[in-house]
Amino acid sequence: MSHATTLRQLIQQASALLKQVNCDAPMRDAELLLMSVWGMRRTDLIIRASEPVPEAIETVFNALIQRRMQREPLAYILGEKEFWSRPFHVTSDVLVPRPETEHLIEAVLEYFPDQQGAYNFCDIGTGSGIIAVTLACEYPKAHIIATDISESALRVATGNAIQHKVEDRITFKQGDMLQAIEQRNAHFDAIISNPPYVAEHEMASLEQELSYEPRNALTDESDGLTFLTDILNTGPEFLQTSGMIMLETGPCGLPDTPETLIFEKVIHDLAGHARGGIYRCV
Ligand code: SAM
Numbered sequence: 001m002s003h004a005t006t007l008r009q010l011i012q013q014a015s016a017l018l019k020q021v022n023c024d025a026p027m028r029d030a031e032l033l034l035m036s037v038w039g040m041r042r043t044d045l046i047i048r049a050s051e052p053v054p055e056a057i058e059t060v061f062n063a064l065i066q067r068r069m070q071r072e073p074l075a076y077i078l079g080e081k082e083f084w085s086r087p088f089h090v091t092s093d094v095l096v097p098r099p100e101t102e103h104l105i106e107a108v109l110e111y112f113p114d115q116q117g118a119y120n121f122c123d124i125g126t127g128s129g130i131i132a133v134t135l136a137c138e139y140p141k142a143h144i145i146a147t148d149i150s151e152s153a154l155r156v157a158t159g160n161a162i163q164h165k166v167e168d169r170i171t172f173k174q175g176d177m178l179q180a181i182e183q184r185n186a187h188f189d190a191i192i193s194n195p196p197y198v199a200e201h202e203m204a205s206l207e208q209e210l211s212y213e214p215r216n217a218l219t220d221e222s223d224g225l226t227f228l229t230d231i232l233n234t235g236p237e238f239l240q241t242s243g244m245i246m247l248e249t250g251p252c253g254l255p256d257t258p259e260t261l262i263f264e265k266v267i268h269d270l271a272g273h274a275r276g277g278i279y280r281c282v
């Protein structure tokens with residue numbers, strides 16, 4: 001008589017393996033991977049816990065667990081990550097969307113409360129396109145220019161714009177920071193960016209998962225401030241009168257505010273750490 005592994009047993013075995021390699025949420029990861037492989041909803045994990053797992057499902061699932069055991073980010077294995085309650089396709093060509101970046105969306109909504117406004121926004125270093133696509137969804141009359149140095153990232157972002165049916169209101173441009181944009185066409189209401197800000201000396205101490213992400217999405221290979229400084233210095237030329245700049249940052253903090261801008265306020269994360277800055281053009 002065969003003793004096929006039940007759903008519950010398989011999750012427990014996989015979770016124990018992930019725990020051994022110090023994954024921070026082993027049970028959640030095992031559950032999400034099985035749901036993805038078996039095409040299940042979360043409630044099925046409970047309702048069908050005693051069901052034997054088909055061998056084909058178990059084989060594919062175990063292969064994904066092996067990848068996660070190498071500390072490959074879950075989002076790359078699933079090919080998807082949620083941001084502002086919407087699913088985004090992600091590959092190893094783009095940074096995995098982080099919950100902290102949702103604070104930039106909150107800041108835009110705070111300073112631009114009229115969601116029917118026909119604003120012009122700019123997202124620099126768009127990666128998977130989360131900022132540009134979310135703003136296009138939240139502001140159905142807005143136009144967004146989204147830039148990245150990486151052509152492969154822009155392909156992922158374009159796919160996400162199509163998936164969320166906002167591709168007609170986002171212009172993607174490849175290039176170095178604001179140089180990607182023709183200045184004479186740009187009078188943005190706001191420039192929003194989560195640029196690479198990890199200092200070079202911090203790179204070696206990051207979680208293993210981050211070694212799978214594009215290095216040039218994480219670090220400026222310097223003190224972390226290079227791109228933040230560049231956006232604050234060159235941004236005002238691309239803004240409307242009273243236009244805004246909203247930046248995410250990390251442990252490197254924020255650069256000195258240039259004379260062309262007024263510092264409005266610090267963005268804090270849920271733990272109370274300073275994670276960004278909001279500026280207004282004088
Ligand atoms: N906006 C996305 C997000 O919040 O998840 C991605 C942010 S990631 C931290 C930074 C992005 O900046 C990467 O997609 C990277 O390719 C891009 N980047 C790096 N250097 C750049 C440059 N010189 N000019 C434009 N984009 C750059």
Ligand code: GLN
Nearest residue numbers: 194195196197198217218
């Ligand atoms: N938030 C990323 C981290 O986990 C860094 C992203 C960035 O450099 N913008 O360190």
